[in-house]
Amino acid sequence: MVLRPAPEDFKIIFFNTGRVVVGLAYLMFLPLITAVAFMEWAVAVDFALSIGVTLTIGYLFLLIFHTDRDPQWVHGMSTAAFSWLVCTLVGAIPYCLSGHFASFLDACFDVMSGYTTTGLVLIQNLDHVSYGLNMWRHELTYIGGQGMVVVALTFLVPGFSGAYKMYVGEGKDEKLLPNVIETARAIWLISIVYLCIGTFWLWVGGLIEGLTPLRAFFHALWLYMAAWSTGGFAPQTQNTMYYHSPLIEVFYFIFMVIGSLNFALHYSVWKGNYREVYRNIELRSFAVTASCAFTIACVALTVSNAFPDLLSTFRFTLFHVISAHTTTGGMSVYARQFITHWGPMATIGVILAMAVGGSACSTAGGFKGIRIGIIGKALAQDIKKLVSAESAVVIQKYHHIKDVVLEDTTVRAAALIIFLYIITYSVATAVGAFYGYPMLDAMFDAVSAGSNSGLSCGITAPSMPSLLKVIYLLAMWVGRLEFNAVLVLLGLGYATITGK
Amino acid sequence: MLQLRENKYTMERLSRFISGSTGILPVIHRLEACATGFRGIMILAVTILAITSGKVYAQEPILASALIEKIREYDGKTVTFQGEAIGDLMHRRRGIWVNLLDGSGTALGVWLTPKQAQLIKTLGSYNYKGDVVQVTGVFNRACSEHQGEIDLHAASCRIVTPGEPIKHPVSLFRLQLALVVLLLAFLLIFIWKRYFKPKVEAKKF
Numbered sequence A: 001m002v003l004r005p006a007p008e009d010f011k012i013i014f015f016n017t018g019r020v021v022v023g024l025a026y027l028m029f030l031p032l033i034t035a036v037a038f039m040e041w042a043v044a045v046d047f048a049l050s051i052g053v054t055l056t057i058g059y060l061f062l063l064i065f066h067t068d069r070d071p072q073w074v075h076g077m078s079t080a081a082f083s084w085l086v087c088t089l090v091g092a093i094p095y096c097l098s099g100h101f102a103s104f105l106d107a108c109f110d111v112m113s114g115y116t117t118t119g120l121v122l123i124q125n126l127d128h129v130s131y132g133l134n135m136w137r138h139e140l141t142y143i144g145g146q147g148m149v150v151v152a153l154t155f156l157v158p159g160f161s162g163a164y165k166m167y168v169g170e171g172k173d174e175k176l177l178p179n180v181i182e183t184a185r186a187i188w189l190i191s192i193v194y195l196c197i198g199t200f201w202l203w204v205g206g207l208i209e210g211l212t213p214l215r216a217f218f219h220a221l222w223l224y225m226a227a228w229s230t231g232g233f234a235p236q237t238q239n240t241m242y243y244h245s246p247l248i249e250v251f252y253f254i255f256m257v258i259g260s261l262n263f264a265l266h267y268s269v270w271k272g273n274y275r276e277v278y279r280n281i282e283l284r285s286f287a288v289t290a291s292c293a294f295t296i297a298c299v300a301l302t303v304s305n306a307f308p309d310l311l312s313t314f315r316f317t318l319f320h321v322i323s324a325h326t327t328t329g330g331m332s333v334y335a336r337q338f339i340t341h342w343g344p345m346a347t348i349g350v351i352l353a354m355a356v357g358g359s360a361c362s363t364a365g366g367f368k369g370i371r372i373g374i375i376g377k378a379l380a381q382d383i384k385k386l387v388s389a390e391s392a393v394v395i396q397k398y399h400h401i402k403d404v405v406l407e408d409t410t411v412r413a414a415a416l417i418i419f420l421y422i423i424t425y426s427v428a429t430a431v432g433a434f435y436g437y438p439m440l441d442a443m444f445d446a447v448s449a450g451s452n453s454g455l456s457c458g459i460t461a462p463s464m465p466s467l468l469k470v471i472y473l474l475a476m477w478v479g480r481l482e483f484n485a486v487l488v489l490l491g492l493g494y495a496t497i498t499g500k
Numbered sequence B: 001m002l003q004l005r006e007n008k009y010t011m012e013r014l015s016r017f018i019s020g021s022t023g024i025l026p027v028i029h030r031l032e033a034c035a036t037g038f039r040g041i042m043i044l045a046v047t048i049l050a051i052t053s054g055k056v057y058a059q060e061p062i063l064a065s066a067l068i069e070k071i072r073e074y075d076g077k078t079v080t081f082q083g084e085a086i087g088d089l090m091h092r093r094r095g096i097w098v099n100l101l102d103g104s105g106t107a108l109g110v111w112l113t114p115k116q117a118q119l120i121k122t123l124g125s126y127n128y129k130g131d132v133v134q135v136t137g138v139f140n141r142a143c144s145e146h147q148g149e150i151d152l153h154a155a156s157c158r159i160v161t162p163g164e165p166i167k168h169p170v171s172l173f174r175l176q177l178a179l180v181v182l183l184l185a186f187l188l189i190f191i192w193k194r195y196f197k198p199k200v201e202a203k204k205f
Helices: A007-027 A029-037 A041-064 A073-098 A104-115 A131-146 A148-156 A163-169 A180-208 A213-228 A239-243 A246-259 A263-270 A281-303 A310-325 A337-342 A344-356 A369-387 A408-434 A439-450 A466-481 A484-498 B002-019 B024-034 B038-052 B064-069 B172-196
Strands: A397-400 A402-405 B078-091 B096-101 B107-112 B132-143 B149-161
Touching: A007 A029, A007 A041, A007 A073, A029 A041, A029 A131, A041 A073, A041 A131, A041 B172, A073 A104, A073 A131, A073 A466, A073 A484, A104 A131, A104 A466, A131 A180, A131 A213, A180 A213, A180 A246, A180 A263, A213 A246, A239 A246, A239 B107, A246 A310, A281 A310, A281 A337, A281 A344, A281 A369, A281 A397, A310 A344, A337 A344, A337 A439, A337 B064, A344 A439, A369 A397, A369 A408, A408 A439, A408 A466, A439 A466, A466 A484, B064 B078, B064 B107, B078 B107, B078 B149, B096 B132, B107 B132
Parallel strands: B107 B149
Antiparallel strands: A397 A402, B078 B096, B078 B132, B096 B107, B132 B149
């Protein structure tokens, strides 16, 4: 028998969602300040209005659903999933007011794409977007990379015992430090330090490549935010291709790889444990799958004579395979080039890289390296069992920060999540194919949305069918939250309808 | 295969002739010399065929999306492209990059000489509509000079429409609405801080 949730359960979820919404309102001050600094007064008014609306909604949630009860697991997970939906709606207000979107759905799509660090965009006339709105776009993806709940926990909420449950609901479960607030702050410390380093080097790159110092600074800041958060946004339509610069691509490449690594790994290295870099199962898994995808794409492009020389082939293949694998979505070719220029085999290599994705507890999406590593280890364990004596006990271990004995429950959990990702990719592909897109094209953008990659072969555009936009939006949402939080929220909804 | 090569060769010569990158006399002499034999007849025939079938890409401005869709077909051909100069003029050692945004919303990187780039005065941004520039030049799907980038090397460049400032008037309605909702928000914050805000301490996992 399914028990119907009590009204108090919803109060806890809405109350904590209110906290996250209030946090989002405070984040809107940065684009407001940027707009004022550049005397973009119309944009400043839009952001003032958005802040007012968001604060009002947030505090109404807090006042109406006020409760002193601490969230349990079901509340924490549901809050994480629900707050992302509410934040998508309110985060779309500045987008909608800007006039750069054909509809509110398009605005919501781009906000979800930002939060989930996907990078698919439906924005129009991006090359004429204000500094203020560009700051908001990139801030969204930067915040989304760390996790909005992490942000709220770090700066806005003084702390409560349900914090960890919301934190896990957002797809992160690493305990860098004993306290969840301290863990969230450690994640931010790592991110801010890299922000300074990354912005500086990309700024230098911009200056060398002919940008003015001020524009070079803002482009560097935004590109860094996009690369580190594996978001893939850019201030210009052409993405990284705009700069015509291998130097900027190299810096971008470095920071998207670093951003796709597990925060626990960062923290371990931060604490001086450098051996972790080559012992960690996720990095080993990443090296294997990235090499496979790179080889497939590189051979295909070489055979089809897509580029004039080996160096060019290497440059474009490596950048896009790693951009796909880290689920960043930075592009230095046109979307349609994957189909018209790269050909099916190279495109499949990129799709495989997107599907696998980066590390768990990072800013990346996809299956995650640790799950692929675990499945690989389980396979090795089974083969060992087959070739060993019947009485032999085969123990398999893997290294992730510490040595861990591989258990069946771990393998089952990893396989289940991978299975759910495959279902997500398949459903989104099927809907694309239903609308008449070729199967490879449909698969490319579907996997990109579900794995939060952001590469596109041209399907994702304002003119695409609305249902497909909704499907991609949901795929981004469930992919980023890694299903658990969304399934709990859906379960809660089901229990509300059918429970007794 | 031979015919395809011949066709490409003829098209390149024709393209250069149209773009004015080579003089007319050497081309005529070459054509006259070729016309003495079967090879020359074939080239002439292919040239006429190309002209009559409308495969002269350099006359009407083409959209970037069309270039990308038939990327191998247009590779190495002289095309005319028109678009708004956006963002930055990026000065490099041997030339200048500018990105031109065409009518379909796709921008293409164009490689200019410093003299050509001097014509561009206004670049598109939030505050400005950039100069609309028309360039004729060779389209490369993977430029060997620029490490495999897709680009257009301009042979000629002209300003079609000069750029102009874009006005963004502040909406009085939005301003008034913003003030109202901000006041409401401050009132709610006051009520929250005064009567509801819980005093909680950070707890362990």
